[in-house]
Amino acid sequence: MSMIRLIGAPTDIGAGHRGASMGPEALRVAGIVEALRDRGMAVEDLGNLSGPMNPWKPPVNGYRHLPQVVEWNRAVYNAVREALGEARLPVLLGGDHCLGLGSIAAVADHCRLHGKKLLILWLDAHADFNTNQITPSGNVHGMPVACLCGIGPPELTQIGDHCPAIQPEQIRQIGIRSVDAGEKRLVHEMKLDIYDMRYIDEIGIKRAMEEALSDLDDNTHLHVSFDVDFLDPEIAPGVGTTVPGGPNYREAQLVMEMIADTNRMASLDIVELNPAYDDHNRTARLAVDLVESLFGKSTLMRL
Structure with missing residues (x-):
């Protein structure tokens, strides 16, 4: 049985709204440690990483808070890399989705070191494939996938040991329904594998997931990057x-x-939970419920 290591990253440094910095504590208040232990998992919670405060400044050259984003992502990279090296299953408690850059760069380097295939499931309403040239906001939480694929400033594309950290064919994006115009052109050029909501509506979620998971094998490290805004806001307002x-x-x-x-998930991000927009921690409780399912809780009576 894998030991799960929770890694808190309490920052909204890459976001356009304050509040995602409270996400790690909201998940703890919602009982994530107890829920996973109730599933029979061994869990260690090392608390939160530290990093710079959010200066809440306007963009510079198309990036908001680039030095601080780099510092937070380096901290995440080091913590995730260390967890994997110690045979722990890292669960990143975000924080905004810019942190997926450090997390996935660490996973990708670990997989290269150990000769593992990497498949990333990016569960999100957004493609997060903006650049400083096409971003409408400069918020780096809209850029991590582009940076992981080598499109972005060296400070971000070279967080890990390799640039690009991943190839576009290593990622499957599920639930996408908000893509900026310039971003849309770029994801088509890069041939990103996107299962948007129209496609899911047409073929159903079961078939979409079967397609997204079709090339898993025994040598695959599956990383799940779960942005809570993947969910419909009717059930997840936070x-x-x-x-x-x-x-x-x-x-x-x-x-x-x-x-x-x-049975292939070997690392996980939970990001963009914002208690400031939530209703009595409802979204955090839902996220914990879904994470339990990721670790094997079934809503059906299966043996």
């Missing part, structure tokens, strides 16, 4: 960037259960 039309509760549960069925 995010800074709500986009209507996302997966409902049962669809989200099926996504998580199908991932659990692969």
Whole structure:
């Protein structure tokens, strides 16, 4: 049994709204440690990483808070890399989704070192493939996938040992329904594998997930980057960037259960939970419920 290591990263440094910095504590208050232990998991919670305060400044050259974003991502990279090196399953408690850059760069370097295939499931309402040239806001939480694929400033594309950290074919994006115009052109050029909500509506969530997971094998490290705004805001209001039309509760549960069925998930991000927009920690409790399903809790009576 893997030991799960929780890594808190309490920052909204890459976001456009304050509040994601409170996400790690909201997940703890919602009982994430107890829920995973109730699933029979061994869990260690090392508390929170530290990093610079959010200066809340306007963009410079198309990036908001670039030095601080780099510092937070280096801290995440080091913590995730250390956890993997100690045979721990890292669960990053965000924080905003810019932190996926440091987390996935660490996972990618670990996989290269150990000769493992890497597959990333990016559960999100947004493609997060902006650059400083096309971003409408300069917020780096809209850029991590582009940076991981080598498109961005050296400070971000070279967080890990390799640039680019990943190839576009290593990532599957699920639930996408908000893509900026310039971003749309770029993801088509890069041939990013996107299962947007229209596609999911047309073929169903089960078939979409079967396609997304079709090339897993025994040598695959599966990383799940779970942005809480993946969920429909009707069930998950506690995010800074709500986009209507996302997966409902049962669809989200099926996504998580199908991932659990692969028995390949070896690292996880939970990001963009924003208690400032939530209702009595409702979204955090839902996130914990879904994370339990990622670790094997089934809503069906299965042996």
